[in-house]
Amino acid sequence: xxxxxxxxxxxxxxxxxxxxxxxxxxxxxxxxxxxxxxxxxxxxxxxxxxxxxxxxxxxxxxxxxxxxxxxxxxxxxxxxxxxxxxxxxxxxxxxxxxxxxxxxxxxxxxxxxxxxxxxxxxxxxxxxxxxxxxxxxxxxxxxxxxxxxxxxxxxxxxxxxxxxxxxxxxxxxxxxxxxxxxxxxxxxxxxxxxxxxxxxxxxxxxxxxxxxxxxxxxxxxxxxxxxxxxxxxxxxxxxxx
Ligand SMILES: [Zn+2]
Ligand SMILES: [Zn+2]
Numbered sequence: 001x002x003x004x005x006x007x008x009x010x011x012x013x014x015x016x017x018x019x020x021x022x023x024x025x026x027x028x029x030x031x032x033x034x035x036x037x038x039x040x041x042x043x044x045x046x047x048x049x050x051x052x053x054x055x056x057x058x059x060x061x062x063x064x065x066x067x068x069x070x071x072x073x074x075x076x077x078x079x080x081x082x083x084x085x086x087x088x089x090x091x092x093x094x095x096x097x098x099x100x101x102x103x104x105x106x107x108x109x110x111x112x113x114x115x116x117x118x119x120x121x122x123x124x125x126x127x128x129x130x131x132x133x134x135x136x137x138x139x140x141x142x143x144x145x146x147x148x149x150x151x152x153x154x155x156x157x158x159x160x161x162x163x164x165x166x167x168x169x170x171x172x173x174x175x176x177x178x179x180x181x182x183x184x185x186x187x188x189x190x191x192x193x194x195x196x197x198x199x200x201x202x203x204x205x206x207x208x209x210x211x212x213x214x215x216x217x218x219x220x221x222x223x224x225x226x227x228x229x230x231x232x233x234x235x236x237x238x239x240x241x
Pocket of ligand 2: 191193195196198222223226
């Protein structure tokens, strides 16, 4: 083992074993900084998630203090009933808020039997605060997620920048780099305005006027047109050519 190996280990906050960094998930969202990793090793997280789902299904089954340790007996307990209907109700009193994040929400079963159309934003049901969860990945493949309001979520799906994953979640289809590459290839590196070679992305409805970075609102443009158009609308700009 060399120095770098030693540097890249971390003690799990739950089982207290020293494990390689790769055994810890990267943080996402607001708490992510550089190489920051989560406190619980993957093994512990898995167990905590399983416990959490049971807890959600029936809060009386698990006492708070048992969550902090590995309770194999609990994990081996046979499933009672269908946890899906209970887990779907949102009035859960879950004391273990630290792991009650994306992972669990992602796994929560949704309206049974109804097949979602990934391109139909009218299926989205916002949280009580009117928010929808959006997830995506960065150019380097890091996963991120954020809450956006329903209106924006609907626009992003309508304009083909995202798809509906479930009634509370959409997934952004392109990272920044992917998006650029996609638009340029789609438009054949041809400026939408003058037909010359183009390799920049322009917003038809400028962002300053509420336009979004979506396939439907973006086109390939040459540098000159892009700069000349700036934040004028297409009508204004084309009228002046
Ligand atoms: Zn652990
Ligand atoms: Zn042009």
